[in-house]
């Protein structure tokens with residue numbers, strides 16, 4: 001099961017990715033959670049203290065590792081002899097961080113071009129890494145992506161089973177979903193599934209259903225707006241630990257079951 005989670009900024013990608021990862025791990029899956037968003041928040045819903053996560057050097061900033069594997073120092077002027085197929089099979093083990101329920105977190109960090117020098121070495125390593133871990137590093141890979149599907153996104157989600165596109169009631173996130181869907185088609189992602197989040201009442205639910213139908217996509221989960229999530233955030237405790245039986249967590253459990261039915265059991 002290789003799932004990427006995308007959507008407009010602030011819709012709930014990180015909450016859903018992290019919580020799903022732990023719920024799947026509790027069922028015995030080996031789960032690798034990949035933080036591919038430069039703002040690097042995935043440790044929070046995973047229940048990994050930010051002090052612990054911030055001690056980890058993100059892959060994109062690990063200059064020695066990048067140079068060792070690609071042969072090119074990041075930021076150097078000449079990327080001509082870059083190794084496009086760096087060895088990556090030990091990276092998740094070596095640089096991943098193990099959190100509650102046994103989920104392993106891999107933090108990619110920011111790859112930004114601009115300024116002096118070329119970031120292609122970092123890019124090359126991260127692309128290779130994501131491509132490779134999708135094949136070998138566990139039963140489930142959940143990747144929390146940058147809002148939209150910018151920069152790394154297009155190339156990296158190639159080969160994933162599904163792109164979960166999170167939307168909230170409101171036209172903007174639906175527009176983003178449409179754009180993401182088109183990008184996904186371009187790169188042959190097999191399925192784009194919609195997850196609605198922050199849904200308040202019947203009217204919101206209807207809005208989402210109609211929008212999803214118009215997009216000709218499938219709605220695989222509906223998560224209510226839930227004040228517990230905000231309280232968990234204020235208390236700096238992962239929502240899954242703060243309010244394990246709250247409506248939003250229950251809904252993410254249902255989403256987990258739906259995904260399991262669809263991918264895990266089918267492929268065994």
Ligand SMILES: Nc1ncnc2c1ncn2[C@@H]1O[C@H](COP(=O)(O)OP(=O)(O)OP(=O)(O)O)[C@@H](O)[C@H]1O
Nearest residue numbers: 009010011012013014015147198224225226229233
């Ligand atoms: N179901 C919900 N009910 C209430 N608040 C929610 C819910 N889901 C997410 N939130 C809140 O919305 C905010 C954004 O959530 P989250 O960080 O998961 O979104 P994101 O899509 O990853 O955002 P970004 O694009 O910034 O990475 C957080 O403050 C979170 O606590």
Ligand SMILES: [Mg+2]
Nearest residue numbers: 013014037041
């Ligand atoms: Mg996020």
